[in-house]
Amino acid sequence: MKSKTIKANSTETIIKEIDKATSDGFKPTLAVVFSSIKRDWLSVINVLNKKEITVFGATTAGEFIDGDIEEGSIVIMLLDMNPSSFKLIFLETSTETTLEDAKKLGGIGKETFTNPAFIIATGGIFIDGEQIVDGIMQGFGEEVTIFGGMAGDDLIAEKPIVFTNNKNKDNALIALIIDEDKIDVRGIATCGWNAIGTTKTVTKSEGNIVYTIDDKPALDMLMKYLGVDVKQDNNTGIVAFHNSWYYPLQLERENGDTVIRATRFANSEDRSLICTGSVPQGAQIKFSLPPDFDAIETVVAECASIKDNEQQQADALIMFSCVSRHLSFGALMKEEIEQVQNVWNAPMVGFFTYGEYGKSKIGTNEFHNNACCVVALKEK
Template identity: 40%
Template sequence: MNSHSFATQDPRDLEVKVDACINHQFQPTLAIVFCSIEQDISTIQVIFQQRDITCVGCTSAGEICDGSFFDQSIVCLLLDPEPSTFRIYESSPDQECTHQQAVDLGHFALSCFEEPASVVFSGGFSVNADNIIDGFKTAFGDLNRPIFGALAGDDLQLSRTLVFSNTAISDNALFALIFDNQKVRCEGIAISGWEAIGTVHTITRADGNVVHTIDDQPALDFFIKHFGYFSSAEIRKQSLENMSTQYPLQIIKENGNRVLRSPLIGNEEDGSLTLAAGVREGDQFRFSMSPGINVIDQTLTEFSTFHEKHAAADAMLLFSCKGRHSALGPFIGDEIKGVYEQWEKPLIGFFSYGELGVDDQGYCDFHNETCSLLLLREC
């Protein structure tokens, strides 16, 4: 499978670069596009409609192309798989239940291919990403599946995130690119590098992504007691960028897997703590923190280990948490470059509000503060 990746600052230049890639040896059938919420998505759609290229993508909180990252730009990956090896899924605009959207997506994938691999993009701020995971489990029966993707971003405006295809745009839907995994192999891994600290605690009362008590103490008070680095006045104006990057909760799953959940908002009135994704009463966790700049070395070491067993790729997608970017600052570029240089294949990605990816055992989950990599390879 041939592929080309590039970044651009506006749709006019996107059109020029798409045409420059097309020749008698490369006739792309698929375009994956990530772009700033400030870009003209309608014009982007027309570019691919006119060239009979299937398009899917979403808005972002920063864009990634090969070994670099950008702001308020457009990144595009052109591919030429056989059209019979992939499908696009768009959840019904009438279906607002995220769990049912994911169930429907899973059933659609199974109706298309015996062994589907799903690349999922979610728009909207009302999404509880754990409902996506639960929906997939309902549809597939288990989570030992090649499921990747991310929650769309909007340059940290925290107002409106979008998913799109050739003809549709939505701010409350699940869109997905479904591959026949027997024809286009999808392999990847999600890595955080965050280190667990302190003892194990228990979430004793929670409702979705709102944690009311930890160890039977008001969750916000518990958090402040451990990490009292802001005053009450500051709590009221905490945002995704300056709160979620500090000390995410490392949730210990029943199967032993660990996923990060970032604190977003502290509610002084009821003492609750809102996380970036859902948890359950009885979940155990340890707080975690970045080991500083060493997190990049640790992450790249883990990607190197993955590369030893999965060296072949035709193209790559990289979903990196915006909170991770905020925590690492400009050093995030070293991580992106380090991942790209291990494979040196066309790569695009974006900074997201949450990541879907698989662990080293192949189990899919939803993550925060994580870097999720997907390799695409024609079989």
């Protein structure tokens, strides 16, 4: 399977690059498109439609391609994957129907291939990522390969969008279902974020809203222990909590694994924290501090651990990296991306997300925040 990556900061240029990439006899069947919300990605889709190329797309909070980090651009990976090896599904959803819609997707995968893998992207701001993962697994009926990310909108936090050839929406789920009997799909979700302090208990929560920690208002606990503040407008209502990218919660799973939960919004009236994924009542948690350089080393080592041997390569890499990593690492983010790509020595496309889907080194499929999720594809 052959893959080519292209990028541009204007619609006109990206269209020229698509024509250039396909001028030598290369006939892609699939385009992975990650675009800034500011770019005219609809025009790009029209060009890909004319070439009869299936589109898996999402808006971003920043893009990267191979070793280059972009902002306000469009990045594309073109692949000549056999059309019989994949199926593209687009499902509209809502906060009320997320679980059932994800179950439907799991069932479609089971009906389509004996051994499917799901590469997914979700739009919207308030979709519970954990229900996406749980729903797919329930619909499929057993453990299955799931990797992906939540779309972004350049940190506006209003309307991240996922799109395919003739459909686009914020509250929606898009899935590239791949036949693992024909395409090797392997990946890992890894983080490297450091926990601090003692373990605490979520004493009241509902879904992705945490009301109290150790019987104290969750927002007050976070502000007290981490010394951070929340900008409040007249002390009423739900406010964006941008510092949450740096100070997420770490949920401790029974198997020893940890899952990160960013607290994207705070409610200044009831002093609750609104997370991007479910936080069960009774969960054991720790607070976190921004990562240091060791986090990059951890990510690179864990990405290398999924290879069968050092010589193993891939045809293509797709990377979903939380925007918090970019905000925290700054210029060092380029080094993480380059080192991960060098592990596999393959073309890479990716974007900075509002959340990630995948399996950690010791865990099961989870919805993550502040993680790096890498997917390697190799035709068998």
